[in-house]
Amino acid sequence: MTSQDAAAAGTRGGTPDTAGEPPSFDTSIAHPARVYDYLLGGKDNYEADREAAEEMMAISPVVVPTVRANRAFLRRAVRYLAAGAGIRQFLDIGTGLPTAENTHEVAQAIAPECRVVYVDNDPIVLAHARALLTSTPEGATAYIDADVRDTDSVLREAAKVLDFSKPIAVMVLCVMQYIPDSAGPHQIASRLMGAVPPGSYLTMSDTTRDIDTEQMTTGAARYNARLGPNQFTPRSREEIAGFFDGLDLVDPGLVPLPQWRDLADPAVRIPAYAGMGRKP
Numbered sequence: 001m002t003s004q005d006a007a008a009a010g011t012r013g014g015t016p017d018t019a020g021e022p023p024s025f026d027t028s029i030a031h032p033a034r035v036y037d038y039l040l041g042g043k044d045n046y047e048a049d050r051e052a053a054e055e056m057m058a059i060s061p062v063v064v065p066t067v068r069a070n071r072a073f074l075r076r077a078v079r080y081l082a083a084g085a086g087i088r089q090f091l092d093i094g095t096g097l098p099t100a101e102n103t104h105e106v107a108q109a110i111a112p113e114c115r116v117v118y119v120d121n122d123p124i125v126l127a128h129a130r131a132l133l134t135s136t137p138e139g140a141t142a143y144i145d146a147d148v149r150d151t152d153s154v155l156r157e158a159a160k161v162l163d164f165s166k167p168i169a170v171m172v173l174c175v176m177q178y179i180p181d182s183a184g185p186h187q188i189a190s191r192l193m194g195a196v197p198p199g200s201y202l203t204m205s206d207t208t209r210d211i212d213t214e215q216m217t218t219g220a221a222r223y224n225a226r227l228g229p230n231q232f233t234p235r236s237r238e239e240i241a242g243f244f245d246g247l248d249l250v251d252p253g254l255v256p257l258p259q260w261r262d263l264a265d266p267a268v269r270i271p272a273y274a275g276m277g278r279k280p
């Protein structure tokens, strides 16, 4: 679905433009996209999501600062890619619900011809996808309703909008933390990066269990008891570094998330890492 034919939005699980209609998905269990939306101050969430978010906030005071820092990282990364690295194509996987300054808005403010493909597997994100399809006339935006584990489908659909002979920025921000080890998250990342040409980038942020380990362990266990199949797996720095194998890390490397190309106070402890790698 490109910005030009947004009216043809697919409906795998949700109902586009749900105003007044009951949702066609299970709202009794929490889901990452809706919990994240609540933490960011959004309104597209249900009781189960709010309860899960409130419980995490009670366990750790840095939950809200973390999601805000992650959105700030997204903005910095997209600006770097579009303005500094000359990237014009973005594959933003695990997009989340539309919020302020989505990837295409940040990229197209720098280069209106940017083409952006969004991917998420949550029906509620699909239901609100039209807000992600407000492309400039020179560029394009599209939304794919798919699971990142199904890399063949993601790549096949993305190729309808992106030119895979030219560099692509693959964005996977706070998403791999919902892919358990049994699903091979590192293999998923390498299949994605294997499909894009040299000069492409992988941008990632992910929650870590290395910072504030005790709170993170308690919080993850409680959160997982409320989540459905998308279980939360905070990883070590070493495990997160493994996603960048074979890529050249952009300065400053894999760092605590607020410090990636920002002057954040290192004393502020956000339990997440962020990095960007360029395919040589």
Ligand SMILES: C[S@@+](CC[C@H](N)C(=O)[O-])C[C@H]1O[C@@H](n2cnc3c(N)ncnc32)[C@H](O)[C@@H]1O
Pocket (backbone or CB within 6 Å): 032, 033, 036, 070, 071, 074, 093, 094, 095, 096, 097, 119, 120, 121, 122, 125, 146, 147, 148, 149, 172, 173, 174, 175, 178, 179, 230
């Ligand atoms: C914490 S939000 C991050 C949103 C956005 N990337 C950001 O950084 O602001 C995680 C998103 O990943 C999506 N997600 C989780 N597992 C996924 C999967 N297997 N395939 C596609 N999307 C997934 C969720 O639905 C949710 O929208």
